[in-house]
Amino acid sequence: MTEFQHRIVTEARAWIGTPYRHQASCRGAGADCLGLVRGVWRAVCGAEPERPPAYSMDWSEPQGEERLWAAARRHLRELPNGEAAPGDVLLFRMRAGSVAKHLGIVTETGEAPRFVHAYSGHGVVESPLSGPWARRVVARFAFPKEDG
Template sequence: MHADRPPSATATAIGDLADAIVAEARTWLGVPWRHQGRSRAGVDCAGLVVLVARALELADHDSTAYGRRAQGQGFVEHFRGHMDGIAVTQAKPGDVLVFADQAYPCHCGFLTERLGRLHLLHAHATRRQVIEEPYVGEWPAKIKFAFRFRSLGS
């Protein structure tokens, strides 16, 4: 992009939507963690993605047909149903990251940015609530997939 040319309407709209995704996700900070939760009374990592998508009228595929322990690729298939897979290295704020603790994908959250540093906004079972923390340490090592809402393009 040239400095003397304004961004295209498409680029601006995409940036605005990514910002809206992050802003909506941040309204969930502090909400208690609850396995398969789908409300402000309690939400899990997948529920957070579903409810942010619904709030912004983006396509979502909700399913609570999953246990506390990942089995196979079923968890990640829910994202493939309504989002575009992107290279992990291409993920930007507003995109969804999927992580694996062991062999299978089992956790997800939104990539965000604060003060020029990447963060992860997610419903954290151990911390018992939705949190936003620096995207460092264990998280980059556990990432397996990245997805972008189709409305944002890939």
């Protein structure tokens, strides 16, 4: 693991235990999955490049628009599908036919892969990247490095 990846994983794990709060991004006080990624961004990359507009719990499902995926493409580096690395941001489609609307940060790979995410009803947790979760991954991204 590189030093940059280590910083991302350490920061993501520092958010564990933060309560789930829709649209929030405050470690210890509240975060949703986007808020977690935004908070890690602030810690490892600096100021956020874009303030997300207000969004509903169903994201953009009624419109069928992949707004979260588009925002990830604007600010993160899209990676080819394949083996995830520590610090990667995963984008999940929670149901077939719906828009991708959940994010997590890979913390462990190999035999027992894990990721940190803010999950409604649970808060920020570290979960096994088990088959049911892995099957929902639709895209993988990396944070931009500090040097651009």
